Amino acid sequence: MNQAFVSIKDVITEHAKWIDARFSLQDVDFGLKEYNKEHIQNAVYWDLAEDLSDLSLAGGRHPLPSKENLTELYRSSGLQLEDTILIYDDGGSPFAARAWWVLQYGGFTNARILLEGYEELKVSGCAIEQEQFVSPAQTLVQPNWQDHLYASRRDVEQVVAGELDAVLLDARAPERYRGEKEPIDKKAGHIPTARNFNWEELKEAGSYQVKRAEEQLKQIASPNDEVIVYCGSGVTASPLFAALSELGYQNVRLYMGSFSDWISQDDAPIETK
Numbered sequence: 001m002n003q004a005f006v007s008i009k010d011v012i013t014e015h016a017k018w019i020d021a022r023f024s025l026q027d028v029d030f031g032l033k034e035y036n037k038e039h040i041q042n043a044v045y046w047d048l049a050e051d052l053s054d055l056s057l058a059g060g061r062h063p064l065p066s067k068e069n070l071t072e073l074y075r076s077s078g079l080q081l082e083d084t085i086l087i088y089d090d091g092g093s094p095f096a097a098r099a100w101w102v103l104q105y106g107g108f109t110n111a112r113i114l115l116e117g118y119e120e121l122k123v124s125g126c127a128i129e130q131e132q133f134v135s136p137a138q139t140l141v142q143p144n145w146q147d148h149l150y151a152s153r154r155d156v157e158q159v160v161a162g163e164l165d166a167v168l169l170d171a172r173a174p175e176r177y178r179g180e181k182e183p184i185d186k187k188a189g190h191i192p193t194a195r196n197f198n199w200e201e202l203k204e205a206g207s208y209q210v211k212r213a214e215e216q217l218k219q220i221a222s223p224n225d226e227v228i229v230y231c232g233s234g235v236t237a238s239p240l241f242a243a244l245s246e247l248g249y250q251n252v253r254l255y256m257g258s259f260s261d262w263i264s265q266d267d268a269p270i271e272t273k
Helices: 030-037 067-076 095-105 118-123 153-160 210-220 237-246 258-262
Strands: 017-020 085-088 111-114 167-170 227-230 252-255
Touching (some): 067 095, 085 095
Parallel strands (some): 017 085, 227 252
């Protein structure tokens, strides 16, 4: 079992590295503005659009950056593979989970998503600072790439064609999965054969409560199944990936391009129901 989530009261923070992943899909400048006002002492800021995605690439709305760019991100953030890394957002958001997945992909096995959001961390007594540019000592870390965590479009095509035995798991709201409502993408529905689990079901009172979803998830996919999770653009599928990992699912991958990548080809099949 790979622990993904942790409460601040259950972790030793003395030598931890901090990552602030606050963001808003409705206001892309929100996270950096909030970080520049104040943040956890010594935290570096990872922006969903600028650091955790490469919007110049094809492959959905939030494509994964190249390994070269991710390596530079790790190094400029002062990280080593063995570091304790604590990641926060506003609490119950998908952005810290996206950063956590990016660290898992690079082989950082001691990274955790904090259950508490920034305001709760302040109340808990975490040291705060107003420095706008935290510049940790750069490292020469060599990532230990975990390519088995990443699902390509070709992998998903093989599942749809029956050539690969895996469960596609759509993390979007049921009405988007069924194609009844689509506020973002140009087409509505889901990838054929996909099952649905709304990532919001992982939360209660604004925080992740992963165990409460365990039985429901097991009814959708067995811990022994190969599971490929996706959403609209690979963001909200990240907490579902993290939850499955924490619940003991051993073979989970993230289709980073997700539905926005799938429908980029006009002849891609779509199901609605």
